[in-house]
Amino acid sequence: MPKSVRFRILTRELNRVKKQFLPKISPTGLYSDRQLMRTLAYRVLAHAEIESYLEDRAWEVVLNAKTAWDSTGKTSRTLICLLGFSGLTMDKPSDTLNRGRNINQDNHDRRLKISKKIDLAINNFRWVKDNNHGVKEANILALLLPIGIDSNDLDPAWLATMNTFGEKRGLVAHTSATLYMTIQPPDPATELNTVKQITQELLRIDGLINTLMI
Secondary structure, three states: OOOOHHHHHHHHHHHHHHHHHOOOOOOOOOOOHHHHHHHHHHHHHHHHHHHHHHHHHHHHHHHHHHHHHHHHOOOOHHHHHHHHOOOOOOOOOOOOOOOOOOOOHHHHHHOOOHHHHHHHHHHHHHHHHHOOOOOOHHHHHHHHHHHOOOHHHOOHHHHHHHHHHHHHHHHHHOOOHHHHHHHOOOOHHHHHHHHHHHHHHHHHHHHHHHHHOO
């Protein structure tokens, strides 16, 4: 299956960040302080690009499912998963179409209209996406399971890599760079290899996401 437009953008931006910040890999493994500082910047910026990709693609799937529902009434795996993973209560139908004087219209519609339930689930997911801050396993599950990606299709080893990647990014973002470099100086070759491993698996997930939009 061809790469999505958004994945091509991710690849382009990661290459740009690599060229601007990551030094050429040294066979001796020796780098200047400046090169190591730029390597830390590469880690943070690569993390940001990957995080943005996941958020954008997830929202793209949701909007596609919503458009299909609004235009044709077609249900999809994405809509079912959005409802199932929304955390919202699925109220039973109201006993009457009449709202009654003391009943809120919005609450009444929630018990009568499936479109209302769908809108609530989508708004809930949009809040999750907008408040996402990371690429660890918990972040990935919150973004991918509600759009219809099956948990069996997510590689546990890759998720472990994402956890480590996210933790290392957090250390850089919340620690003095000078202090961090004295404790755990980065290795440009390792950083590059990690991003390659992550994007290789993301390409497979990109294909899974594409199938949700057919």
